[in-house]
Amino acid sequence: HYQRGVSHARQELVELKEELLSKELTVKDVSQQVANITAKLSKYQQKCQSMQKIKTELQASEGERSRMRSENDLIKEKLRVALQLEQHLTKQVAAAEESAAQVSVQNSALKNEVAVLRQVSE
Numbered sequence: 557h558y559q560r561g562v563s564h565a566r567q568e569l570v571e572l573k574e575e576l577l578s579k580e581l582t583v584k585d586v587s588q589q590v591a592n593i594t595a596k597l598s599k600y601q602q603k604c605q606s607m608q609k610i611k612t613e614l615q616a617s618e619g620e621r622s623r624m625r626s627e628n629d630l631i632k633e634k635l636r637v638a639l640q641l642e643q644h645l646t647k648q649v650a651a652a653e654e655s656a657a658q659v660s661v662q663n664s665a666l667k668n669e670v671a672v673l674r675q676v677s678e
Protein backbone atom coordinates (compact mmCIF):
# COMPACT_ATOMS: atom_id res chain seq x y z
CA HIS A 557 0.00 0.00 0.00
CA TYR A 558 2.75 2.41 0.96
CA GLN A 559 4.67 1.70 -2.25
CA ARG A 560 1.52 2.31 -4.27
CA GLY A 561 1.05 5.57 -2.40
CA VAL A 562 4.63 6.62 -3.08
CA SER A 563 4.25 5.74 -6.74
CA HIS A 564 1.01 7.74 -6.90
CA ALA A 565 2.70 10.72 -5.21
CA ARG A 566 5.60 10.56 -7.67
CA GLN A 567 3.11 10.61 -10.54
CA GLU A 568 1.45 13.67 -9.03
CA LEU A 569 4.83 15.37 -8.71
CA VAL A 570 5.58 14.63 -12.39
CA GLU A 571 2.19 16.07 -13.33
CA LEU A 572 2.88 19.12 -11.17
CA LYS A 573 6.28 19.58 -12.85
CA GLU A 574 4.66 19.37 -16.30
CA GLU A 575 2.01 21.83 -15.22
CA LEU A 576 4.71 24.18 -13.93
CA LEU A 577 6.52 23.99 -17.23
CA SER A 578 3.37 24.55 -19.28
CA LYS A 579 1.84 27.27 -17.11
CA GLU A 580 2.88 30.08 -14.96
CA LEU A 581 1.75 28.97 -11.50
CA THR A 582 2.13 31.11 -8.43
CA VAL A 583 4.32 29.99 -5.53
CA LYS A 584 1.12 29.74 -3.49
CA ASP A 585 -0.42 27.30 -6.02
CA VAL A 586 2.71 25.16 -6.03
CA SER A 587 2.97 25.22 -2.23
CA GLN A 588 -0.67 24.13 -1.94
CA GLN A 589 -0.21 21.25 -4.36
CA VAL A 590 2.99 20.11 -2.61
CA ALA A 591 1.16 20.27 0.74
CA ASN A 592 -1.67 18.15 -0.73
CA ILE A 593 0.79 15.54 -2.01
CA THR A 594 2.60 15.51 1.35
CA ALA A 595 -0.71 15.01 3.18
CA LYS A 596 -1.59 12.09 0.88
CA LEU A 597 1.82 10.52 1.49
CA SER A 598 1.30 10.90 5.23
CA LYS A 599 -2.09 9.15 4.96
CA TYR A 600 -0.53 6.31 2.94
CA GLN A 601 2.20 5.97 5.55
CA GLN A 602 -0.41 5.80 8.36
CA LYS A 603 -2.34 3.15 6.42
CA CYS A 604 0.85 1.17 5.94
CA GLN A 605 1.61 1.34 9.67
CA SER A 606 -1.95 0.24 10.47
CA MET A 607 -1.64 -2.67 8.07
CA GLN A 608 1.70 -3.65 9.64
CA LYS A 609 0.13 -3.53 13.11
CA ILE A 610 -2.76 -5.73 11.95
CA LYS A 611 -0.30 -8.15 10.34
CA THR A 612 1.67 -8.37 13.59
CA GLU A 613 -1.53 -8.98 15.58
CA LEU A 614 -2.58 -11.71 13.14
CA GLN A 615 0.80 -13.41 13.49
CA ALA A 616 0.50 -13.31 17.28
CA SER A 617 -3.03 -14.67 17.02
CA GLU A 618 -1.84 -17.51 14.78
CA GLY A 619 0.89 -18.33 17.30
CA GLU A 620 -1.71 -18.51 20.07
CA ARG A 621 -3.95 -20.75 17.92
CA SER A 622 -1.00 -23.02 17.18
CA ARG A 623 -0.19 -23.28 20.91
CA MET A 624 -3.83 -24.09 21.66
CA ARG A 625 -3.89 -26.77 18.94
CA SER A 626 -0.80 -28.38 20.47
CA GLU A 627 -2.42 -28.25 23.90
CA ASN A 628 -5.60 -29.78 22.45
CA ASP A 629 -3.60 -32.59 20.83
CA LEU A 630 -1.91 -33.31 24.17
CA ILE A 631 -5.30 -33.45 25.93
CA LYS A 632 -6.64 -35.82 23.24
CA GLU A 633 -3.64 -38.11 23.74
CA LYS A 634 -4.15 -38.11 27.52
CA LEU A 635 -7.84 -38.98 27.01
CA ARG A 636 -6.92 -41.82 24.65
CA VAL A 637 -4.51 -43.26 27.24
CA ALA A 638 -7.11 -42.83 30.01
CA LEU A 639 -9.70 -44.72 27.92
CA GLN A 640 -7.23 -47.56 27.31
CA LEU A 641 -6.52 -47.72 31.04
CA GLU A 642 -10.25 -47.75 31.80
CA GLN A 643 -10.79 -50.65 29.36
CA HIS A 644 -7.90 -52.58 30.93
CA LEU A 645 -9.23 -52.01 34.46
CA THR A 646 -12.75 -53.00 33.38
CA LYS A 647 -11.35 -56.32 32.08
CA GLN A 648 -9.44 -56.86 35.33
CA VAL A 649 -12.57 -56.15 37.41
CA ALA A 650 -14.56 -58.61 35.28
CA ALA A 651 -11.87 -61.26 35.75
CA ALA A 652 -11.77 -60.64 39.51
CA GLU A 653 -15.57 -60.90 39.72
CA GLU A 654 -15.48 -64.17 37.79
CA SER A 655 -12.74 -65.48 40.10
CA ALA A 656 -14.77 -64.43 43.16
CA ALA A 657 -17.80 -66.27 41.77
CA GLN A 658 -15.72 -69.43 41.31
CA VAL A 659 -14.39 -69.15 44.86
CA SER A 660 -17.96 -68.72 46.09
CA VAL A 661 -19.03 -71.88 44.23
CA GLN A 662 -16.06 -73.79 45.63
CA ASN A 663 -16.82 -72.45 49.10
CA SER A 664 -20.43 -73.68 48.84
CA ALA A 665 -19.24 -77.08 47.68
CA LEU A 666 -16.83 -77.32 50.63
CA LYS A 667 -19.60 -76.34 53.05
CA ASN A 668 -21.77 -79.08 51.60
CA GLU A 669 -18.95 -81.61 51.98
CA VAL A 670 -18.37 -80.50 55.58
CA ALA A 671 -22.10 -80.86 56.30
CA VAL A 672 -22.13 -84.36 54.77
CA LEU A 673 -19.01 -85.35 56.74
CA ARG A 674 -20.64 -84.10 59.99
CA GLN A 675 -23.74 -86.15 59.30
CA VAL A 676 -21.64 -89.19 58.53
CA SER A 677 -19.56 -88.75 61.69
CA GLU A 678 -22.65 -88.37 63.89
